[in-house]
Amino acid sequence: MRVPQELVDLRREELRRLIRRDGFLPVAEICRRLAVSEATVRRDLVAVEANGHITRTYGGALADYNSSFASVTERSGRARPAKARIAECAVAQIPRTGTIFLDAGTTIEAVARALTHRRDLTRLAVVTNSLAAATVLGGATGVELHVLGGMFLNRQAALMGAQAIKALGDWSFDAAFLAGEGMDAAGISNSHEHIAGFQRALLPQAQRVCFCLDASKLGRATPHRVATWRQLSALITDASTSQLVAAGIRLPANKYLQA
Amino acid sequence: MRVPQELVDLRREELRRLIRRDGFLPVAEICRRLAVSEATVRRDLVAVEANGHITRTYGGALADYNSSFASVTERSGRARPAKARIAECAVAQIPRTGTIFLDAGTTIEAVARALTHRRDLTRLAVVTNSLAAATVLGGATGVELHVLGGMFLNRQAALMGAQAIKALGDWSFDAAFLAGEGMDAAGISNSHEHIAGFQRALLPQAQRVCFCLDASKLGRATPHRVATWRQLSALITDASTSQLVAAGIRLPANKYLQA
DNA sequence: TTTTATATGATTGACTCCAATCATATAAAA
DNA sequence: TTTTATATGATTGGAGTCAATCATATAAAA
Numbered sequence: 001m002r003v004p005q006e007l008v009d010l011r012r013e014e015l016r017r018l019i020r021r022d023g024f025l026p027v028a029e030i031c032r033r034l035a036v037s038e039a040t041v042r043r044d045l046v047a048v049e050a051n052g053h054i055t056r057t058y059g060g061a062l063a064d065y066n067s068s069f070a071s072v073t074e075r076s077g078r079a080r081p082a083k084a085r086i087a088e089c090a091v092a093q094i095p096r097t098g099t100i101f102l103d104a105g106t107t108i109e110a111v112a113r114a115l116t117h118r119r120d121l122t123r124l125a126v127v128t129n130s131l132a133a134a135t136v137l138g139g140a141t142g143v144e145l146h147v148l149g150g151m152f153l154n155r156q157a158a159l160m161g162a163q164a165i166k167a168l169g170d171w172s173f174d175a176a177f178l179a180g181e182g183m184d185a186a187g188i189s190n191s192h193e194h195i196a197g198f199q200r201a202l203l204p205q206a207q208r209v210c211f212c213l214d215a216s217k218l219g220r221a222t223p224h225r226v227a228t229w230r231q232l233s234a235l236i237t238d239a240s241t242s243q244l245v246a247a248g249i250r251l252p253a254n255k256y257l258q259a
Numbered sequence: 260m261r262v263p264q265e266l267v268d269l270r271r272e273e274l275r276r277l278i279r280r281d282g283f284l285p286v287a288e289i290c291r292r293l294a295v296s297e298a299t300v301r302r303d304l305v306a307v308e309a310n311g312h313i314t315r316t317y318g319g320a321l322a323d324y325n326s327s328f329a330s331v332t333e334r335s336g337r338a339r340p341a342k343a344r345i346a347e348c349a350v351a352q353i354p355r356t357g358t359i360f361l362d363a364g365t366t367i368e369a370v371a372r373a374l375t376h377r378r379d380l381t382r383l384a385v386v387t388n389s390l391a392a393a394t395v396l397g398g399a400t401g402v403e404l405h406v407l408g409g410m411f412l413n414r415q416a417a418l419m420g421a422q423a424i425k426a427l428g429d430w431s432f433d434a435a436f437l438a439g440e441g442m443d444a445a446g447i448s449n450s451h452e453h454i455a456g457f458q459r460a461l462l463p464q465a466q467r468v469c470f471c472l473d474a475s476k477l478g479r480a481t482p483h484r485v486a487t488w489r490q491l492s493a494l495i496t497d498a499s500t501s502q503l504v505a506a507g508i509r510l511p512a513n514k515y516l517q518a
Numbered sequence: 519t520t521t522t523a524t525a526t527g528a529t530t531g532a533c534t535c536c537a538a539t540c541a542t543a544t545a546a547a548a
Numbered sequence: 549t550t551t552t553a554t555a556t557g558a559t560t561g562g563a564g565t566c567a568a569t570c571a572t573a574t575a576a577a578a
């Protein structure tokens with residue numbers, strides 16, 4: 001019995017809401033709540049998962065940014081995705097002690113994850129505006145975690161806005177690790193005004209500014225300029241030198257860290 | 260083959276760390292990482308779950324404050340636990356618009372959860388220092404979510420300390436919903452110095468201060484005094500009047516909301 | 519209206535997960 | 549040392565989950 005497309009979409013939106021609220025829901029429970037069969041729920045889960053936002057598990061589904069599930073999929077070795085390699089390269093840059101900043105975004109979340117592997121940290125202060133990073137790093141040994149305040153941006157699960165920028169004033173970072181959405185000859189850019197504004201405000205607060213972008217961002221220019229190549233201390237990427245040059249990016253050797 | 264207790268404890272600590280890092284891990288994956296049998300992993304999961312911090316699901320386990328899994332267990336009807344009833348009572352106090360504060364703690368997390376059921380909200384600003392509440396409320400319709408900055412307290416998944424108190428200064432709340440660990444004739448108390456200090460700093464910022472405590476906290480006195488009965492606007496609890504009187508607590512009718 | 523496309527629920531067989539039970543090896547206690 | 553307690557792994561039966569297939573009803577297209 002075919003059913004109006006609109007109803008299907010509404011139900012799937014509701015499903016996303018439910019999972020978001022509960023963090024995890026077993027399939028049987030979803031059936032009960034949406035009053036549809038198990039088969040339909042599974043189909044809905046497949047559809048919603050494809051659009052991001054949730055992750056299926058055996059028996060149910062999780063809200064996504066709680067657990068990108070990265071470390072499970074990102075097995076070791078050759079097949080390891082670019083983000084994990086970038087993350088390890090970034091973590092190698094982090095001192096045993098001091099104060100660092102971690103931005104929002106999946107790449108930096110991978111950095112947070114990798115940071116929990118380090119066992120030599122002694123009272124490293126980590127400041128972040130990412131709920132995902134906070135969740136991952138909470139309780140990590142040797143880490144004193146601080147979270148910036150601000151307005152919650154749903155898409156990024158991050159804190160932004162005037163409050164966040166104001167809170168930055170209280171800090172001075174030995175190093176900051178930032179994500180970006182595009183990089184071209186002019187520098188780093190982002191499509192979100194709030195994020196770009198926040199990152200620009202952060203630049204002067206950090207002794208070293210390391211941007212972490214995988215090769216897929218090469219040559220992509222998004223509306224809001226964040227930083228020129230001159231302003232940043234290092235680019236950590238899996239892109240090769242020749243790829244960078246092809247995109248019109250020339251960096252001194254000490255600013256280019258290949259993952 | 261019996262094994263030193265110390266090793267067992269270390270392994271279980273490691274398990275907690277792993278789950279914390281990944282948010283969710285399937286049993287098979289845990290076996291691989293800890294290099295023990297499925298049976299042992301299940302036993303470890305039972306043990307770790309008993310101490311809080313994780314929630315088992317079919318096929319694996321979740322980090323706890325991501326999803327207290329409450330709404331699944333807290334079925335509707337008569338068996339519904341006190342916290343859910345308190346939460347609904349609290350939500351009924353929340354205006355359609357304005358600015359409110361939500362504290363950390365499982366009771367208030369239930370309030371956040373219940374708040375997502377309200378569909379009549381129009382730009383209600385919700386400010387919180389609880390990551391769990393933020394996770395639940397992120398993306399809720401009609402809610403503009405703000406998170407206070409501060410030092411991350413692992414046990415509560417909440418933000419506290421000087422930064423948080425400072426951030427409070429920027430706000431003025433129509434209502435604040437707070438949790439507590441004990442209530443007796445003198446008032447509300449808490450065992451954590453940071454939490455008590457934070458709550459005391461919050462009191463003058465809110466027009467209405469509603470404490471939400473279930474009956475199990477009755478008569479319990481913990482080291483740090485937070486508020487006297489005179490200072491709060493309402494107590495939302497499942498305890499009956501006679502139970503309160505037996506504990507030496509006398510409240511005017513307009514300050515006592517029974518869930 | 520007629521035709522086509524598709525959303526749904528039921529069924530099925532393979533697979534996975536789980537709790538309980540049991541034998542065993544070894545730490546801890548006597 | 550001897551005894552006791554217990555942490556572990558293997559096994560097993562039962563229950564739960566999943567993807568695939570199929571029939572059907574109905575929305576959308578012609």
